Amino acid sequence: FLLILYFLYKLFFSKFNLESLGFSKVASLTDLKNNNFLQISDRKIIIKNNDSYYMLNLVCPHKGCIVKYINKNNNFVCPCHASIFMIDGKFVPGSGPSNKDLETIFLFTFNGDLYS
Numbered sequence: 001f002l003l004i005l006y007f008l009y010k011l012f013f014s015k016f017n018l019e020s021l022g023f024s025k026v027a028s029l030t031d032l033k034n035n036n037f038l039q040i041s042d043r044k045i046i047i048k049n050n051d052s053y054y055m056l057n058l059v060c061p062h063k064g065c066i067v068k069y070i071n072k073n074n075n076f077v078c079p080c081h082a083s084i085f086m087i088d089g090k091f092v093p094g095s096g097p098s099n100k101d102l103e104t105i106f107l108f109t110f111n112g113d114l115y116s
Contacts, residue, residue, distance in 0.1 A: 044057060053107040056089045059103075085098075
């Protein structure tokens with residue numbers, strides 16, 4: 001009987017842990033504060049678009065250069081061969097030699113944190 005009570009307690013009253021289910025916490029919503037961007041490494045950035053969140057891999061799929069954000073155009077440009085990527089990571093056809101989008105990972109929120 002005590003064993004059943006213990007499992008019921010764990011099921012209903014302990015903190016639910018997404019990491020144990022294979023999800024990875026990438027940031028807290030408070031890390032974004034009032035910004036729409038959060039650089040989490042030199043190769044990854046989190047972007048808030050309305051109420052959705054996604055993470056872009058900033059490595060250009062053409063030759064592996066790190067793309068740079070251009071604020072005035074609200075896009076990313078590869079400094080090596082001038083490929084342009086929209087804010088959602090989509091490649092702009094005709095802008096350079098890349099023919100692929102930036103890798104995009106969609107994120108979800110749980111208890112004030114962002115997970116992939």
